[in-house]
Every structure is written in structure tokens, then in C-alpha cells.
Amino acid sequence: MNSEILQKIESYVQDGDSCFGTGDWGGAKVGYLRALEEYQTAEKEGIQIITPEDQKLCADITAKISRSDVKLAAVHADRGESFLKAKEYAQAVDELEEAITLAPENEIEFLEKVKVLLDKAQLKNRDKGVFSRIDPIVKKADDLKEDGNYAEAALEYTEALKISAGLPEEHRYRIYIQEAMTECRRALVRPYLAKVNQAKNAGKFKSAYKILLKAMVLVDEKDSIYQAFLERIVNELKANLPADEAEEMDDSEMAEDWNEAMKEYEEALSLYSSYTAVDPLAPVYCDSNRYEDRFIASRRKLGALYFLRAEKLSERAELTKALKNYKEALKLFPKADSDFHKAFQRIKQLRGKLAAAHA
Helix, strand or coil, X not given: CCHHHHHHHHHHHHHHHHHHHCCCHHHHHHHHHHHHHXXXXXXXXXXXXXXXXXXXXHHHHHHHHHHHHHHHHHHHHHHHHHHHHCCCHHHHHHHHHHHHHHCCCCCHHHHHHHHHHHHHHHHHHHHHHHHHHHHHHHHHHHHHHHCXXXXXXXXXXXXXXXXXXXXXXXXXXXXXXXXXXXXXHHHHHHHHHHHHHHHHHCCCHHHHHHHHHHHHCCCCCCCHHHHHHHHHHHHHHHCCCCHHHHXXXXXXXXXXXXXXXXXXXXXXXXXXXXXXXXXXXXXXXXXXXXXXXXXXXXXXXXXXXXXXXXXXXXXXXXXHHHHHHHHHHHHHCCCCCHHHHHHHHHHHHHHHHHHHHCC
């Protein structure tokens, strides 16, 4: 290698050594990298045959870069630990990841220590990110629950649970939200239980049974205690029903589609009926219910299930039962819907058939 290039390389190495001696590990690495770059350029361009002495110089520069990396890795690790203690988790993750990148593979003890810190920082950073997203939602839900708006609160808690889906089930955020939502669900069920008790005391077991089935779809699916409590009441009511009636109601009301539709309808009804405009900036003439579209959609969905059931009953020539279900569908469809007019026509047809059958 010619003397001019060699002098330039040695100058960069001296700059690096000077910085290393003062503890400027970053400056030292920059000097060594520049020296290495000059060497590699000379080697690539074939300016002069690389001698064994030149190769030793290159090895020395590479070793000095490694020593600088060890020092830099320690600095980044210390910074990362400091950020972690200060609860600046994003910065801690960045510093600790850089420490791991810089540390040589043979620094096993160091890497293991930093990895533990990095795992903790990543976990905390994830929790902080999730918390920043769900905290406003949970606070809103808490306020709604405090005011007795349990349906709206349950919806907000459900949204918070969706956002926190990446957290472990036993995480305190999820436990709090789950317990709060369970409480809201139970509050929604209590009025139904009062109606069930009234119907039961009046000897109207079928009516009580139907009310209770509606209540059961509102219970949180993870609330096994309340589910068992309602199941016990269901069994008590079923014991007072004819076997064929209980079986028929189980087949229809407890089907998955019916469960979902009934749940949506009951939630939408509760929201629609309890809505009040509280925005002080809203114009005085604005009295529309912001849950109206949702309520109509839930009615339409439930009406479609009644209509479908009526169609099947009609095909089996169970005309009286079919007529009853068409009427239920008619109550739920908006009058402007084509399905409303279709159900109305079916009712007229069935009434004609039933009249002819009894003539």
C-alpha cells in the first residue's frame, strides 16, 4: 500500500485512539471506521498490492472497532436502564435494542442482562400504549355506569376489551374492564328478572320463560356465576311447561342467530329509549335520537328471523304458528321496507287459507 494512503489510515486510527482515550467511544468508532473505509477502498481499487503488514493493520482496526462497540453497548445499556426507571419506555426500548446490536456475540452475560431489561421495557411500553388508547374509553364507560346508563357503558367496555386484546387475560386492565362490563350486564338483566318473577307469580310460566331467554343473551358470556343462576331459573320454568312447548322454544329462541339478534335488539332498544341530548352546543331544534339507525337495523334483523321462521312453518303447513311469526315480523319491519309489504301479503294469504280450512 502506498505511503500516502497508509498515512491517511494511520491518521484516522490516531484520531480514534485519541477519542478512545478520553472516553469518547462514538468518536473513536467514527475514526476507526474511516480508517477501515480507506483500507477497503485501496484494496478494492488495487492501488497497491496489500502486504501482510497491511492485513495486520486492518485486523487491528477491526479489533479496535469491536472494543469501541463493547464500550458503546455498555453506554446504551446504562441509558436504557435509566429510561426504564424513569418510565420512559419507548426510549428505553431503543437504547437497549442498540446495546444488543452493538454487543459482540461472546458477551453472553452482558447480552442476557440487557435482554431481561429489554423484555421488561417492551412489555411496559406495550402496556403504556394500550393504556393511552383505552383509558379515555374506560373513563367514559365509568361515567356512564355511574349515571346508570348500563347499556352504553357496556358497549364502551366492550370496545376497550377489543383494544386490549393483546394483553394477557390476567392483566389488571383487562380484569378491571371485564368486571365492570359484567356488572353492567347484570344491571341490564335485573329488570327482566323482576318481570320474570311477576309472570311466574301470576302462573304465566310460558311468558316468564320467554322473558328469561331474552335476559340470558344479555349476560356476559364469561359470567359463569350469573349464567348458572339463570339456568336454574330456566329449568324451574321449563318444569312448568308442556314438553313440546319447551322443546319448540329451545329450538328457536336459543339458536345462535336468534341469540345474536335478540342481544343486538335489546341493547339498541335500551340505548334508543334512554338517549337524551346532552351536548350544550347542539342546536335547540336538534331532537333526533343518534341511536335511531342502530335501533331500526336491529329490529329489521330480528324481523328477518321471524319472517324466515314463518316461511318454514308455512312450508310445513303449520299455518297458525306461521301466521303468528309473520305478525311478529310485521311489527319489526319499517313500513317503507319491501319486507314489510311481503310479510303483510303473507298474512293475508294465510288468513284466507285458515278461513277456507274452517269453512
